[in-house]
Amino acid sequence: MPSASSSASPFASRRIYLIVAAGAAVMSMALGARQTFGLFISPLSYDYGLPVTLIAFAIALHNLVWGFAQPLAGAATDRYGPAPVVVFGAAAYAAGLAMTALAPNGVVLVLGMGVFIGIGISCTSFGVVLTAVGRSVAPEKRSMAMGLASAGGSLGQVLMVPLVQGMRSMSGITVALLVLALLVLAVAPLGLVLGRPSRAAAAADPGLNFSLKEVVSQACRHRGYRLLTIGFFACGFQLAFIATHLPGYLELCHMPMGLAATALALIGLFNMAGSWTCGWLGGRFRQHHVLGWLYLVRSAAIGLFFVLPKTPFSVAAFAAVMGLAWLGTVPLTTGLVARIFGTRHMGTLFGVCFLSHQLGSFLGVWLGGLVLDLTGSYSLLWGATFAAGVLAAVLHFPIDDRSVERPSTPDSPVHA
Template sequence: MSRAHLCSKSFLLPLLTLAATMVSKEIRTMSTANSKRFTPAFNPSTLIILAGALILSAALGIRQTFGLFIGPFSFDRGLPVTQIAFAIALHNLVWGFAQPFAGAAADRYGSAPVVAFGATTFAAGLGLAAVAPNGALLVVGMGLLVGIGVSCTTFGVVLPAVGRTASPEKRSVAMGLVSAGGSAGQVLMVPLVQGIRLSSGIVASLFALAFLMLLIAPLGIVLDRRGQAGTTVAQAGAAPLRQVLAQASRHRGYRLLTLGFFTCGFQLAFIATHLPEYLSLCHMPVGLGATALALIGLFNMAGSWTCGWLGGRFRQHHVLGWLYLIRSVTIGAFFVLPKSAASVVMFAAVMGLTWLGTVPLTSGLVAKVFGTRHLGTLFGVCFLSHQIGSFLGAWLGGLVFDLTGSYSLLWDATVVAGLIAAMLHFPIDDTSANMPALRSEPVNA
């Protein structure tokens, strides 16, 4: 089979004209609206946002590099692509199943112990993957341990902590800022790991990443400073968690949001895991895959903040619907059009603008409907759907390639899944659930 066939186009035709992406440069203040006093630049709310962004940068940036290890693990250690892809995919699945428990633990005990435990477990998984002599230990390290670690150091723990410090009208913007700041790791990690791997090998690069995770372990203490940030959470009379979950399971909008979030994980995991290898099959220059992943992270900084900004001004489920439509058109156009360095850069830019913008919008919508008291748990349940999609996107990419010698079926599937997700989000009812005992909005001092 020729290498040209491996990059063959599918039956898909361009579906819609790519919508122009709004990127605003306006910077909104996070200070208390009614305060007449001078507010220092590094107020407690700012510190919480910075700490959350650093934690997300490390965790998300590291997992963004996993696609760079598929080739080395395959050639240097003789592991099949399917097994490596399974290990990467498994961490997404473990992340999803562990996320509700990590979110519930953070809701109850605070972020500090959860982040510390997660960062340590994450580092242990990377260290085990570095020295794993066979596929089984690689699956345990990069799959199981990394999955548990990332569930404690990403959205389900960080964003609820940030959301509880912000007033309802500023919550979407605050979450967008943290998500945007967290994208810095995606920009920096890929070229850093690529450089270490080429100069010192995969063992050195994985141990460097493990050391970085240990450095962010104490930052969860800052996330628990919400009482010092001038906000309190009204927890008196809050409904039990079991009642909250039962109410959410009956809420049609929550079910549609959860189903639609599957697509986000499916699309992102497939692209992040298999784009470098796909570009090499298309005879693209060596290193262009790493450049594309770094560009996705760079543009994600603007995209995450912009989506949070849009979510504060428009109905969040409508913004989500358009975001999924833009993604599908972009993916379909990239796949069927001729490949060039310019087309790869344009694809990475647009995908970056829509990459993690779903997260502040989805978590903000959950908070709008159900309040923030159990936000970590409710978002965690919703995020489980996202991670099931991530598992399938990463694993099926490797499986389909091994079986057919082509990624064509998966590119088709990402387009179709995006169109379905858009149709699921537009009819969501975003009115507040009738649960007065659950409402636990922050009260500005």
């Protein structure tokens, strides 16, 4: 007769797969909808008579709002579980899209696309979803599960751009944005699938049993956590600069029309494989070492791309390599936070790291435009992007990834 534990095992496995699938679907919609915003810049300007600079500011603002809201969304997930946070975030996201669709003036546009969408995506992306996934699996499988969820979440980035492009061409931007709002609302019930950790799981978790203020204070005194947070700034700087300014750079290099769109699509496609692979590697090797090598691979690709002649093949090769290293940092960074501090406050602590990432994203976008205006070239920013990756690698390799809950002994001190 099978034991209770053996009979419960298949059910537990199915539940884990369901949680990973639900998390991937939520992130796929949240990140996929965000990936289409560039398609609306010119039509919004033409239809509503709004300056392009104002629309670009609204898009840039949602990155900052996302960053500042992420620690709060993570803290709410730690306290109440992911279900109410995802539902609230989907509603805010949908409201922001609807406000953008019906925006009569610039103020409503900035509130909708800049503030509401920023808050919404903070509740429906990495800090909330990967926290729920990470709590559902054993520590030795956590990195791979989060990598799988991140890879599934990348699917939306591949599929949503052509879908929205088609809707925009056939029915206009208002219909396209409202359909996006409905699709975002449709994933809200999946927050219930992500669930809330049981009391037994919470009691078994070795995470810090401190208040929110105490755990953030202790984490900020931890040298490895500070290095991880600074390194994540470099990640945001690199990705935002490339995603935003690669089309303009290729235009300056007299590359064929449409090549930039192909490159961005290749980044999204290869990111699916890269996110899963990085999660798999994080389950077999020390995660901060994998992160260090990941940043070095990025910098090598950036440096070679910048100095070598530009051809369609070199652009496609660059996009493929960058895609493999694109968002693989997310499951690795989240997993490293859980390894050091446990999962009880993982949402909050990853949220603080992600704020650093988004500050880097803002600077990558803004400085790219500023340097181009001042010098007529992106050369300084390509150099800065290369250097940021090397610096991030140097910061990650010496991180002490031992759990802070491990008893302090002369041979095994707790570092803070």
